[in-house]
Every structure is written in C-alpha cells, then in structure tokens.
Amino acid sequence: MSFEWPWQYNFPPFFTLQPNVDTRQKQLAAWCSLVLSYCRHRKLYTVDVLEVQESPVFNNKKIERKLSVEAIQVVFEELRKKGNLEWMDKNKTRCLIMWRRPEEWGKLIYQWVSKNGMVNSVFTLYELSNGEDTENEEFHGLEDWMLLRSLQALHAEGKAEVITLDDGKGVKFF
Amino acid sequence: MDRFMWTNGLLEMNETLVIQQRGVRLYDGDEKAKLDVGVVLLSTHRLLWRDQKNHECCICMPLSQIIFFEEQAAGIGKSAKIVIHLHPAPANKEPGPFQQSKFSYIKLSFKEHGQIEFYRRLMEEMTQKRWENTPVSQPISTTAGLKAGRTRAVGIVGIERKLEEKRKETDKNISEAFEDLSKLMEKVSTLSSPSILLTSVTTAKEMVELSKSIASKIKDKQGDITEDETIRFKSYLLSMGIADPVTRETHGSGTHYHMQLARQLGDMLQAPLEERGGMMALTEVYCLVNRARGMELLSPEDLVNACKMFESLKLPLRLRVFDSGVMVVQLQSHNEEEMIASALDNVSEKGSLTAEEFAKLLGLSVLLAKERLLLAEKMGHLCRDDSVEGLRFYPNLF
Known part of the structure; x- marks a missing residue:
C-alpha cells in the first residue's frame, strides 16, 4: 500500500x-x-529528529526541498501541544510519536475485549500485543510503553486494572 | 639690466603667475643695481620685479629674452643667486629704468631664500615656453609700436601715463565682459520657467538652444522631437531645481522650518511620484530633492523630519515605514489593497516570483518590489519558499 502524499x-x-x-x-x-x-503508515512510534529529516516525509527529492531541523522541531512541538508527541530527552532529539493517543488505543482494545466477551478476564501485555488472537487488530504489534499507557488510560476510566504478575504485567478488564 | 622695462605689474589676459619670491635684489651683471630689495615674480610670459616698498616701481622683461640661466651657490655673507643671461634688447623696447648696460646678464640675489623652487619653476617655464602657445591678448610689442610714434615720456610722467592707459584698457575689457553676461541672462530669462539655477554658463547656453529647438518644433506641429532631445531636456529641467529653496537661513530652525520644507517637498514630489507608480524610497527622494536644490543641500535628518510632517499638514503625501525599516514616500491616493492585489495577480500569473523578478516586471526598485511582496505576504495573500535558490513568493494555497 503506497502512501498518498497531500x-x-x-x-x-x-x-x-x-x-x-x-x-x-x-x-x-x-x-x-x-x-x-x-508514522501511522510506517507504524513508527519513536522518531529521531536528525534521522527523520532525511526520510521522505521531510525531504522531498522531487522538488529538492527539505524541512530544516528547526522547522521540524516547531512541527513536533505543535504535535506535542496536541498530545501526539512526547520528547524522550531534554535536547529534543528523540521523541515518542502517538499518532493515536493512549485513550484512543485503550478504546480500541476495550472494544475488542468486549466484542469477544472477554470482560473480567486477565491478559498479559504480551498476549495483547503479540498474541495470535489479536493478529488482525490494529493494536497488534503496539510497543509496550504505548500499550501500558493505553491500559493506564482505561484504568483511569475504571474499565481495566493493570496488575503485576510473576513474569511481567497483566491487565484485567471490567 | 637695460632689457627691463616699466610695467604696471598687472598680468595680461592669458598670462598666469607661476611663482613669486620676496627679498630679492637685482644685480646688473656683477654690480648691485641701484634698486632696493623687492619681490620677483615669474609668470608664464614674463619675469617681473617690484619694489617691496614702492609698488609703483615695477619692471619686467619677456621670458623670450632669456638665453639661459644658472645657479650660483651661497657663500659666507653672500646670498644664493640665479644668473640669467640675456639676448640684446630689441630696438623698439619700451623704456625701462636703465638705458644701457655693459653686461649681458643679470643676477637675482635671494636674501630670503626660495631660490631652489624659483629655479625649478623657471626651468619649467623655459622648457614649456608657454608664452609661444598663448600669446597675450595685447602683445607688448603693439603697445610699444603705438608708443613709438609718441614722444617718449620717461620717468614718473611716463609711468603715470602708462598706468592710466592700462586702467582704461582694463575698464573697457570689464564692461565688454559684462555686456556678454547680460545678453546671456536675457536669453535665459525668456525661458518658460522663471526658476533656473545656473550651474555653468555653457549649460545655460545649451539649454537655451535646446529649448528653442524644441519650442520651434512644437510650434510647427511636427511633433517629431527625438527621444534623445527629450531626455536631455528632461535632465536639464530636473537639475534646474527649486527657485527659492527653504533653508534654515530663510525659515529658522525647528518645526516651522520642517513644515515649510514639507510643503515644498509636497509640491515638487507630486510629479515624480506619479511617474513612479506612487511610491519612492526615501533615499531616492533624498537624491532627487538635493539635486533640485543645487547648493542648498538638505540633511537626511531634515528630510525625514519634513516627511513626518506630511500627515499633520494634510498634504497628499505620506511617509511610510515598512516593517523592515525601509522608508518610502508615497502618494496618499496610493491604494494599498490595489497594490497587494496586483502583486498577487502577478505572482499567480507566473506561478512564483522573486523580488528581483517582480521588480523587473513592474519597473520598480528591488527594495520596493520586495516590500510589496512582503506586504502581500503579511496580508496572507502570498507565502514564501526560502531555499538555497533564494526567496520566492507563491500564492498562498494554505
């Protein structure tokens, strides 16, 4: 599936x-x-500013134009204000990109859980992101930090509870 | 010494003074001449000597009389001298202080030094022989010829008579010169504009001729004035300038001065502004105004202050400061929206434009073209593409 540029x-x-x-x-x-x-198309979750400058999104070889690092940071800062981005370091060279916010992810996961009638059951995080059952879901392959955040968002809504299991973390949906 | 003749000490028309040195005593050959210490003058045509105290006592000889000359170094109690060897006196020579001399050379004794420079200049004149190229208007020989028929008046009476003649001559010359000048002024005043700043007589003459030719052509309704003539005429008109420029002398300093100046600027800038599409950079205005003012130059500060008065004086001009700090004078009628719209039209038509391209398109200065584009950008009609190729403006598609 090719990406359609605006x-x-x-x-x-x-x-x-x-x-x-x-x-x-x-x-x-x-x-x-x-x-x-x-990022959604390429399923990118973490981005390095300097690296991304060379990627096609900020570097249009056809018209020979390239967004400067300063401008990229302005764009990213804008994204941060909208809640789609978090800086990973003070120098703002790496960041987490949330092309879907944790609440939205949580909503998706909860929809899947309730659709399959698995409310009140317990999952490990691995099961959710890499299990066979979720293979066709969008949140399949979601990075751990992102998954945990979305579950925490659900937790805040009272729809799930993150629990610590022997070999990692688990979650129980209500 | 007998080569010398009396003179009034005035230079002839084409004669120029080269050098003079005071404290010089003349020697007739090896003997001191019976003259006091005086000033020796070297002109392009003559060697003159004037008594330091009695200025009426002045003698000269043409440089052509000199065969050669040499330096004589100073010694103990002796001043440096220049020895000048001379041709024998011509038969029709005018009277001088000495009727005859047994020496064929004279000496200039420099009591107050200066002989080195004098020697050098004398050498220059002798090699250039300028008296040959530009003969004096009334060669000495002609006056001498006139004199020949008259009884020779020697001594003080002779000197007085000669002086009187010279004075009359000079008077005549001067009045002739003034006659020429007044004719010229008459010619000039017949021109349409009463305010003319004469920079030089030649310009005025050219101007008269030019305007006459243009006027006659217009009269004949031929209407085929060549472009060259129009341009020349225009440039003369431009440099003719302001009849009565407002100056600090005429209007004092401070606000009143600036107000008057603003009024005058308002009058004179109207036409050039209309010609340039309603806007001119302040630097351009400065050049134009000062060219028109001729001698009464305006300081940049006064110009700015006067321009600031436009609004309060309700003049049809405005001083405008762009965000970049560029100052322009524009007509009040100058429509900003129209200007922006035209910028947008131009850019849309071409797809994109740089300030330089836009300037060429409109025949504006690059600075002003850029200001227009920036203004259109500020209003959100254009957007920019700042790349290595330079700053380009595009229609705002966002």
Whole structure:
C-alpha cells in the first residue's frame, strides 16, 4: 500500500516555515497531519529528529526541498501541544510519536475485549500485543510503553486494572 | 639690466603667475643695481620685479629674452643667486629704468631664500615656453609700436601715463565682459520657467538652444522631437531645481522650518511620484530633492523630519515605514489593497516570483518590489519558499 502524499507535499513553500501567523498555523496543521499519517503508515512510534529529516516525509527529492531541523522541531512541538508527541530527552532529539493517543488505543482494545466477551478476564501485555488472537487488530504489534499507557488510560476510566504478575504485567478488564 | 622695462605689474589676459619670491635684489651683471630689495615674480610670459616698498616701481622683461640661466651657490655673507643671461634688447623696447648696460646678464640675489623652487619653476617655464602657445591678448610689442610714434615720456610722467592707459584698457575689457553676461541672462530669462539655477554658463547656453529647438518644433506641429532631445531636456529641467529653496537661513530652525520644507517637498514630489507608480524610497527622494536644490543641500535628518510632517499638514503625501525599516514616500491616493492585489495577480500569473523578478516586471526598485511582496505576504495573500535558490513568493494555497 503506497502512501498518498497531500498536495502540499509538492508545494515548495510548504518546506519553509511561514512568517505570517495565519499562514503558518495552516501550514503547521498540514504538517502535523502529514507526520501522523506517515508514522501511522510506517507504524513508527519513536522518531529521531536528525534521522527523520532525511526520510521522505521531510525531504522531498522531487522538488529538492527539505524541512530544516528547526522547522521540524516547531512541527513536533505543535504535535506535542496536541498530545501526539512526547520528547524522550531534554535536547529534543528523540521523541515518542502517538499518532493515536493512549485513550484512543485503550478504546480500541476495550472494544475488542468486549466484542469477544472477554470482560473480567486477565491478559498479559504480551498476549495483547503479540498474541495470535489479536493478529488482525490494529493494536497488534503496539510497543509496550504505548500499550501500558493505553491500559493506564482505561484504568483511569475504571474499565481495566493493570496488575503485576510473576513474569511481567497483566491487565484485567471490567 | 637695460632689457627691463616699466610695467604696471598687472598680468595680461592669458598670462598666469607661476611663482613669486620676496627679498630679492637685482644685480646688473656683477654690480648691485641701484634698486632696493623687492619681490620677483615669474609668470608664464614674463619675469617681473617690484619694489617691496614702492609698488609703483615695477619692471619686467619677456621670458623670450632669456638665453639661459644658472645657479650660483651661497657663500659666507653672500646670498644664493640665479644668473640669467640675456639676448640684446630689441630696438623698439619700451623704456625701462636703465638705458644701457655693459653686461649681458643679470643676477637675482635671494636674501630670503626660495631660490631652489624659483629655479625649478623657471626651468619649467623655459622648457614649456608657454608664452609661444598663448600669446597675450595685447602683445607688448603693439603697445610699444603705438608708443613709438609718441614722444617718449620717461620717468614718473611716463609711468603715470602708462598706468592710466592700462586702467582704461582694463575698464573697457570689464564692461565688454559684462555686456556678454547680460545678453546671456536675457536669453535665459525668456525661458518658460522663471526658476533656473545656473550651474555653468555653457549649460545655460545649451539649454537655451535646446529649448528653442524644441519650442520651434512644437510650434510647427511636427511633433517629431527625438527621444534623445527629450531626455536631455528632461535632465536639464530636473537639475534646474527649486527657485527659492527653504533653508534654515530663510525659515529658522525647528518645526516651522520642517513644515515649510514639507510643503515644498509636497509640491515638487507630486510629479515624480506619479511617474513612479506612487511610491519612492526615501533615499531616492533624498537624491532627487538635493539635486533640485543645487547648493542648498538638505540633511537626511531634515528630510525625514519634513516627511513626518506630511500627515499633520494634510498634504497628499505620506511617509511610510515598512516593517523592515525601509522608508518610502508615497502618494496618499496610493491604494494599498490595489497594490497587494496586483502583486498577487502577478505572482499567480507566473506561478512564483522573486523580488528581483517582480521588480523587473513592474519597473520598480528591488527594495520596493520586495516590500510589496512582503506586504502581500503579511496580508496572507502570498507565502514564501526560502531555499538555497533564494526567496520566492507563491500564492498562498494554505
């Protein structure tokens, strides 16, 4: 499945941070949605700013335009404000990208659990992310930290409880 | 010494003074001449000597009289000298202080030094022989010829008579010169503009001729004035300038001065502004104004202050400061929205534009073109692409 680039991707000004406030806001919104959909397409969870600059998303070889590191950080900062991104270090070189927020993941997992009538049963985290039963689900292959966060989100809603098992962590849905 | 003749000490029309040295005594051959210490003057045509105290006592000889000359170094109690060897006196020579001499050379004794420079300059003049190329207007020989028929007046009466003649001559020359000038002024004043700053007589003459030719062509309704002439005429008109420039002298300093200046600027900038599409950079205005003012130059500060007065004086001009700090003078009628719309149209038509391309397209300065693009960007009509290729502007598709 090939990724479909938005029209802005071939518009040179897209790769220059616009000084006009209104224009910039629209531009950043377009960037945010592009970054998220790209990460979702490639199933990216952690991103290194310097590495990602060379990836096709920020580097359009066709029109020879490249978003600068500073601009990438502005885009990422915007994503952070929207709750889709978390910095992993103070220097803001690596970050966690949540193209789906933990609450949304939790909702998906809970839907799957209730659909299969497994409320009130206990799962290990491994079972959820790598088990055979979840193979066709979107959250299959979800990284542990992300899974744990989504379960914690469910926990806050009172729909699940994360429990410590002998060989790791487990979860019980209500 | 008999080669010398009396003179009034004035230089002739084409003659220029080269050097003079005070404290010089003349020697007739090896003997001290019976003259006091004086000033020796070297002109392009003559060697002159004037008594230091009695200025009426002045003698000269043409440089052509000199065969050669040499330096004589100073010794104990002796000043440095220049020995000048001379041709024999011509038969029709004017009277001088000495009727005859047994020596064919004279000496200049420099009591107050300066002989080295004098020697050098004399050498220069003798090699250049400028008296040959530019003969004096009234060669000495002609006056001498006139004199020949008259009884020779020697002594003080002779000197006085000669002085009187010279004075009359000079008077005549001066009045002739003024006559020429007034003719010229008449010509100039017949021109349409009463305010003309004459920079040079030649310019004025050219101008008169040029305007006459243009006027006659217009009269004949031929209407085929060549472009070259129009341009020249225009440039003359430009440099003609302001009749009565507002200066600190005429209007004092402070606010009143700036107000008057602003009014004058308002009058004179109207036309050039319209010609340039309603906007001019302040630097351009500065050049234009100062060219028109000629001698009464304006300081940049005064110009800015005057421009700031436009609004309060309700003049049709405005000083505008762009975000970048660039200052321009624009017509009040200058429509900003129209300007932005035209910028957007141009960019849309071409797909994208740099400031340079836009400037070329509109015939504006790059600075102003850029300001227009930035303004359109600020209004959200354009967006930028800042790459290694430079800054380009695109229609805002976001």
